[in-house]
Amino acid sequence: MIAGRDTTAGTLSWFLYDLCRDQRIQDKIAREVREATTGDHQDVGGVQEFTACLTEDAIGSMHYLHAALTETLRLYPAVPSDVKCCFSDDTLPDGHAVRREDMVNYLPYAIGRMKFLWGDDAEEFRPERWLDDDGLFVPESPYKFTAFQAGPRICLGKEFAYRQMKIFAAALLYLFRFEMWERDSTVGYRSMLTLKMDGPLYVRALPRRSTGN
Ligand code: HEM
Structure with a gap:
């Protein structure tokens, strides 16, 4: 339950939070979703008609959405x-000696924010860092981007998780624009087995097609 549900649900909450804080990025994803699915035909109807357009090819072509989810993670x-x-x-790569039965912690939260790995803007939510000049997603080594662990015991559900999150995010952003219920409000985290928000995330959902974006 924790592997397959809390991880993706929690990531989508943080994703929505990031998008509420940057409407430019949110609109850019919504545009990509529209172009990949219904194109110029904006009036496809409701969610069922839209999901019928969510083909393998369409999901695979959403590089900016993929990058934004990766940036969230x-x-x-x-x-x-x-x-x-x-x-x-x-002996660990940095020369540190460990003994049999020692416990070693690694912290994807800290690794994901290290300036020497990600640059001076490490704390910034910037999906573009995952894209090449043609806008195609470029994966990082799992030993640098450690959210799914690395090596033989890397998360077995990684591809499934991306697919599930992309479908969910695409449907939400095609239909709605999200903003924080209280402008400029922030949320903190509670570190448990998975990374939780320390309180509820109050957002407002506005029908997107009427906004023209
Ligand atoms: C954002 C989503 C997810 C993240 C960030 C994530 C992350 C991780 C991490 C860090 C591990 C390694 C834990 C450890 O052994 O120390 C792991 C293992 C695993 N995950 Fe995920 N996970 C996600 C979604 C999923 C989903 C959706 C499934 C199943 C449908 C899944 C199935 C598994 C399984 C079976 C393992 C154990 C693999 C093994 O030990 O060989 N995960 N995941």
Whole structure:
């Protein structure tokens, strides 16, 4: 339940929060979703007609949405801290010696915000950092972007999670524009097994097509 549900649900909450704080990015994703699905035909009807346009190809072509979800996971990794147990005496890449049965924690939350890895704007939500000059998504090494862990025990549901989140986000952003209920309000986090918000996220949902964006 935690692996498959709290992770994606929590990530989508942080994603919505990020988009409420930057309407430019939100509108850009909504445009990409529209172009990839219904194109110029803006009046496809309701959610059922829209989801019929969400083909494999359409979802696969949403590079900016993919980048925005990845950027959300960089800043708000669903598993913010992960613990491992050493099978044998070893030396970590930085020269640190560990002994058999030592516990080692790594912190995707901290790693995702390190300036020496991500640049001076590491704390900024900027999906563009994941795109090449043609707007195509460029993945990072899982040893740098650690939200899904790395190596043989990397998250088994990673591709499924992206697909699920992209479908959900695309439907929401095609139909609605979201803004914070109280302008400029912020939320903090509670670090549990997964990264939770420390309170409710109050947002306002406005029908998007009537806004022209
Ligand atoms: C945003 C979504 C998700 C994130 C960030 C995430 C992250 C992770 C992380 C960090 C681990 C490694 C935990 C550890 O062993 O220390 C993991 C493992 C795993 N995840 Fe996910 N996960 C997500 C969604 C999902 C979904 C949707 C599923 C299933 C449909 C899933 C299935 C699994 C499974 C089965 C493992 C264990 C893999 C193994 O030990 O070989 N995850 N995930």
